[in-house]
Amino acid sequence: METPSLSIFDPASPQAEAIRSLSMLVLAICAFIFFVVEGILLYAIVRFRRRAGSESSAATEPPQVYGSKPIEIAWTAAPALIVFVLVLVSARTLWEVDVDPPAPEVGDNALFVTVVGRQWWWEYRYTHYNGRERQFITANELHVPAGSKVYLALQSADVCHSFWVPRLAGKMDLIPGRTNHLLFQCAQPGLYLGQCAEYCGTQHAGMLLRVYVDPPETFAEWVDREEKPAVEVKSLGDEKKVFLAQSCVNCHRVRGTAAQGTYAPDLTHLMSRETLASGMFKNTDENLRQWVKDPQKLKPGCLMPAFGLSTLEQDQVVRYLLALR
Ligand code: CUA
Numbered sequence: 001m002e003t004p005s006l007s008i009f010d011p012a013s014p015q016a017e018a019i020r021s022l023s024m025l026v027l028a029i030c031a032f033i034f035f036v037v038e039g040i041l042l043y044a045i046v047r048f049r050r051r052a053g054s055e056s057s058a059a060t061e062p063p064q065v066y067g068s069k070p071i072e073i074a075w076t077a078a079p080a081l082i083v084f085v086l087v088l089v090s091a092r093t094l095w096e097v098d099v100d101p102p103a104p105e106v107g108d109n110a111l112f113v114t115v116v117g118r119q120w121w122w123e124y125r126y127t128h129y130n131g132r133e134r135q136f137i138t139a140n141e142l143h144v145p146a147g148s149k150v151y152l153a154l155q156s157a158d159v160c161h162s163f164w165v166p167r168l169a170g171k172m173d174l175i176p177g178r179t180n181h182l183l184f185q186c187a188q189p190g191l192y193l194g195q196c197a198e199y200c201g202t203q204h205a206g207m208l209l210r211v212y213v214d215p216p217e218t219f220a221e222w223v224d225r226e227e228k229p230a231v232e233v234k235s236l237g238d239e240k241k242v243f244l245a246q247s248c249v250n251c252h253r254v255r256g257t258a259a260q261g262t263y264a265p266d267l268t269h270l271m272s273r274e275t276l277a278s279g280m281f282k283n284t285d286e287n288l289r290q291w292v293k294d295p296q297k298l299k300p301g302c303l304m305p306a307f308g309l310s311t312l313e314q315d316q317v318v319r320y321l322l323a324l325r
Contacts, residue, residue, distance in 0.1 A: 004193055005167060012167040012192065012213075013184045015097045019170050022093040029082060097170055099183045101151040106131030110149040113142065117154070117161030117174035117196070119303060120203035121265060121278040129223060136226045137253070139265035140278045143212045145219035146189045154180040159201065165194030165211050173198055186213045193279075202301030208279030222272075229256025230268045230324055239320035242313055251304070254324065264304065270324040277302070289318045 011017040048062065065071075104112055109130050116123040124142050126134040144150045154163055156174040164171040169184040186192070194209030214222060243249075244258055251264035259267070273283055277299045281287045291298055292314050294306040309317065 004191055006193055006195075008166045010167055012188050012190075013169060013186045015169045015184050016167055018093050018096045022089055025089055026086065029086070033082075097183070099181075101153070101181055101183070104128035104131050108149070109145070109147075110151060111144055112151045112153070113144075114153045114155060115142075115163060115174065117156040117158075117163070117200070117207075119158050119201050120196070120207040120299075122207070122209065123157075123265070126223070126226070134223065134227065136255075136268075137266045138226060138269065139273075140208075140275065141210045141212060141273050143214055143219060143222050144186070145216045146213050147185070147187050147216065149183060149185045152182040154182060160198050161196050161200050161207065162198035163194070163209065164197035165192050165209050167192050168194075168211060171197050189213050189215050189218075203299055206278060206280050206299055206302075208275075210275065210279050225272065226269055230254045232256070233323045236320055236323055239316040239323075242316040243320040246309070246313070246317065247307060248317070267321065267324055270321055272325060285318065285322060288321060289314060292317050292321070 008016065008023060009020055011020045101112065102108075102110075104110065104127075107130065110128075111126075112128040114125040114127055116125065122140050122142070123137060124139065125137050128134060129145075152163070152172075154172055154174045155178075156176045158176065160176070161174040162171050163174060163182060165184075168186055169182055172180050172182040174180065190213055192211040192213065194211065196204055196207035196209070198204075200207065240257070249259035249261055251261040253260050253262060253266045253268065255266070255268040271283065275281060276283045276287055276291055277295075280299060281291075287298075292309065295302050295304040296306055
């Protein structure tokens with residue numbers, strides 16, 4: 001699968017830009033300290049090495065200095081000054097990046113999404129766009145409009161996770177029982193990848209993030225589509241019946257049908273997503289079939305078991321899922 005940049009040195013939002021500037025400054029200061037310390041060390045090693053013909057080491061030891069006030073003041077003041085500068089610039093960056101979300105307002109063009117971290121996937125509950133209330137839930141692929149402020153409210157349904165899309169914003173943890181906030185604003189349409197950044201169990205590494213920054217018109221169309229209930233395909237009546245008769249419906253939701261589970265990804269517009277299993281596989285017919293047959297083979301440890309469907313039932317369920325556009 002494609003691998004766009006995951007580097008913090010390639011920022012695509014003012015928030016990520018602020019973090020890059022801070023990182024560069026900290027790196028520069030640390031590099032300076034490193035070269036000064038290593039330089040003095042190397043100088044001492046070369047200058048005071050044991051030479052051929054020199055007597056015992058005690059005889060060539062340089063004069064020992066005890067209690068030099070100027071030296072002690074210098075090596076206390078210099079690090080204190082450096083730490084002070086680092087605290088100030090870090091605080092300034094935090095100030096820029098860590099913004100409390102305002103109340104949604106018509107005309108603000110801002111998007112508000114509640115992100116729920118789950119073992120091992122992401123739930124996205126869209127709540128407001130441009131001041132209007134939105135009510136739909138999707139999973140694993142976050143769509144946002146280019147140029148708009150995006151306010152994420154981060155929560156967890158189980159253990160600690162961490163939302164990290166390096167080119168868009170800093171890391172922010174999702175902690176059970178509380179809500180954290182994250183803001184980013186990206187003008188450049190494209191796909192931005194990330195990764196859960198807090199160890200959260202077996203499939204932590206399989207908890208990938210995909211953020212699609214869409215041109216505003218494309219985003220508005222996407223929102224309109226996502227808000228609608230699932231399309232009803234008349235010719236798939238039998239397939240739908242088979243799907244609704246399985247345990248799928250206890251965990252998954254397909255809006256507009258009797259499937260109203262909330263524990264697993266919302267499948268209402270499953271085929272509008274490019275990937276399966278939180279970004280691990282392309283969403284193709286074949287992968288979908290393998291997933292329905294035995295998810296444990298594709299993502300060992302994931303919370304969906306194999307249900308032992310017959311080949312015919314698998315066919316029917318997959319045909320039904322493929323129609324959820
Ligand atoms: Cu979720 Cu690591």
